[in-house]
Amino acid sequence: MNRQTTGTGIGTGTGDGADGVSGADGVGADDATHVFSAAAVDFAAWREGDRSALDRLVAILTPVLWQVVRAYRLDRPTAEDVVQATWMALVRKGHRIEEPQAVVRWLTVTARREAWRSARRRPREEPTEDDVLDRFRATAEEPETAALREGRDRALWTAFRQLSVRCQRLLRVVASAERPDYTRLAAELGMARGSIGPTRARCLARLRTMLGGMADWRTA
């Protein structure tokens, strides 16, 4: 997927419209290129026998894999298990990856497969996600900005949770993939490939309509 050679593109925003707000963990979409490059370097070093490179790889990519896995509506403990299983699989089978640049793709595909398997094994339609709302207060910022952002994110989270299960899964899966593979997504979501784009647009339109009715979203 990503053929960037290492050392390029660091810090150059790819402009995904995230409003200039990048994740505190440094793996916002804008940093995707940097993550890909760093991961390829560490993976190559680990295969050459540098054990600490694996620890760096885990630190860089675990936040990415977490988002990939949470897209499958797994509860947090199950999601933790799936991420651990994904890393375990890399350590066992990583030698089959031909090019270091392919490691991120290999990991995300493996994480999706594990998550999908896990989600089917325990068909819990409504995992408890209240704990997520509880943590909304946890970000440390200037109180005023924080309160506005908190209200806005609460509105977004609440509106999102009112979408159909199908819309929720589709949007989170699509958003979690840096470069979505639509053929694979179609198979996972049980949809025709050609209907992903239109469905995505419809789901976003519905989300926007719901957000329009929420004061916290409009005033922020």
Place this chain on the structure above:
Amino acid sequence: MSPRRRLDDINAPGDVDLLGELRRMWRERDPEPADLVDRITFALALDDLEVELLELVRDRPETELVGHRGEERVRTLMFTGDSLSVMVSITPEPGRVLRIDGWITDGGGLDVELKLEAGTRRERADPHGRFAFDGAEGGLAQLLFHPTESADRALTHTVVTPAVRL
């Protein structure tokens, strides 16, 4: 914004913004647990990498009445996989240490290794598949089940649990 945008226009600017907004919200408000990276690093530090990973299927704190000492918190974990199922209960002991009692289904005679941050301990499960470790410190922990010649079950590989925080 036009209410009747073309539905197949998957790169509509507003959509990209909204998806970016969702992505940011998830990253900030639903991040991975703070110690997940540590747990994974701990779990990957194995000598033998040809292992089977069990899945944690239950993690439940339970309160029991324990004689004159009154209530005591017991945590019960259950792991399962293709080769084994294991039930583990963790009980606080005096002196801020823990007792770990476990039972492997049809697992008599397997070697059980308890990996802690401070080091590892190893013992053989009894003929019923029971094992116990006392005086374990809290922190990250992982159980490994090794094949033995006298085991009831002919494992061909080591089976491990995910790393959990005690």
